[in-house]
Amino acid sequence: MTPQPPGPSAEAVVALSTDAIVAVDTEFRVTTWNPAAERMFGWRERDVLGAPAPIVPAELLAETHAVMERARQGGTVSIVSRRVRRDGVLIDVQVDTSFLRDRDGTEVGWTHVFRQRRDGTAPGSHLVERARLVRRLNDVVADISADLDLDAVLDRIARSLTELTGADAGGFVLIEGDRLRLVSLTRLSEHLKGYTAPLDGSLFGELLGSGRTVLLATEDDRSLDDLIWADLEGLHTIALGVSSVQGRPYGALYALYSGRKVGHVELELLELLAGHAGVALGNALAYQEMVRRRAQGQAVVDSSADGIALLDEAGRVRTWNRAAAELTGCPQEAVVGRPPPFPLPGAAAEPLRHRLDGGRWVEILVTGVPGTGERVVDFRDVTQAKQLEEEKDLFMATAGHELRTPVTVVQGFAGTLVQRWDRLDEAARRDAVRTIAERSGTLARLVENLLIGSAARSGELCVGAGPFDLRRLIRETAAAFDAASARHTLLLDVPEELPPALGDPVATDVIVGQLLENAFKYSPDGGRVLVRAREEGGRLVVVVEDEGVGIAPGDEERIFGRFVQGEAGDRRRFGGIGLGLYIVRRLARAQGGDVTGATAGGVTRMRFTLHRGVPGGRSPAAEAGGSGVSGPSSTRSEPDCGADRPR
Known part of the structure; x- marks a missing residue:
């Protein structure tokens, strides 16, 4: 086979072309300027390469950019316009603009092919009018781009449509799935706003199917009566242009004519306006999305x-x-x-x-x-978490200290009995066993308090409910404390006619005993301790008073927390693990009552309330079903004089 001679290169074709060929990159800088362009415009290649082409008049810059944007969307765009020569003379030219991509689809720029018009088909008056329209287009574009509110942009587009194209009325329709919705209008009845129609079968659907950007429909080629645009009397022509956002059709501008005829200038202006409208809508949508995300983020931050x-x-x-x-x-x-x-x-x-x-x-x-x-x-x-950490550390330290003393005593006396049993007389043996029993009781009560405190903390504390003799309970509990200290004087003020209480007698015994123990312990210098009981407003009230160290102002609620002592500055002065009043309040509230405390005039008053008993009645706590776990069934009814239960 005879080899074919190689064809001319692209560079040679451009260089030998009789048409002026100018290529620019995506930054509008000249990359190609062939000899015909030098002859037509007067600038040499070395004068313009790498710089914006100096041939576009200022009043036609917007038109040129609009044409280039249309070419980017596909196809070659041809217009008749004017360009400037180096000597300042304006020449009439036909410009064919195409968009360039490389083999990978990367955007490269544009190619403009210029042919000078010498046949008089572009008279000066036409160009003057074009320049006026382009300037007006610039003003319109600036107006619709001046706002970022979507509704405002849509309204401005509709108003600008009639002003720029000379249409008698118009509107903007939005694509919503497979339907169209009229979202803005001008010179039409306001009730049409919001009207929806199927996309299929519509002029817009036909336009999208054609692949073009503008469509002209007249009464000569179709019936316009069944359209919503028939609201305009005398309607004979509808022109519409696609507005795309980020390369996808978003909506369309409809220009309605009932008077003047429509030509290519109106179509071109409509196409340009639709393109710029897409840019303005894209900006408004982006701003709307940014505002939405910012508001969403701010709402998350605020909440x-x-x-x-x-x-x-x-x-x-x-x-x-x-x-x-x-x-x-x-x-x-x-x-x-x-x-x-x-x-x-x-x-x-x-x-x-x-x-x-x-x-x-x-x-x-x-x-x-x-x-x-x-x-x-x-x-x-993290205050609560920090306090919990401190409580845990404090509990470990205080519990260890409180357990060490009785354990050491029990261990010492037990060891003595084991090693020296035969050398001890009967009295010494009995004393040792008695001490072991007392210290073992202290240990048992300490462990019992820990278990009750744990149940109270987890919400599993439950008490019984029934009528009982509160007067007798107070007297028996107080009797055990009467000889507890020679420095204290224990007084009772309990009327003979005190009605029965409704609740748990064992839990109430623990409460009264703990309040009396605290009264003795926190008045180390002695003094009067008074227990008073009364009926007040359908409730029974027990008050325990002492003349001791008192409750610091502001600590009236703190003393009922876990691992808290009344005098926090010196825990070892009174000992204990700080669960006494915590348990007391939980036991009282489980019976439908409460415990409060305050110091005034040198006297500390702890106030305990219970429901008044009715035979066969039930407490509010029992009516509610309790907390779900058996109450302190192992709680001792006798007063606990030896256990350390700090306020």
């Missing part, structure tokens, strides 16, 4: 229980949510523009615990925002 702050590169607060203000006590206006009112962790991934001025503990975590230098600070209230 977060964690304090959240955004710091700029200098470490100053830019955002300070509601939880941050509540946790720190610092309002937003006092913090924004300043460093946060707490230290930050040294390492971004390591949390830091810090005690605020108000006594609240927070855990602080910092995360950097990539690429901005900003940091997000998340901090949460």
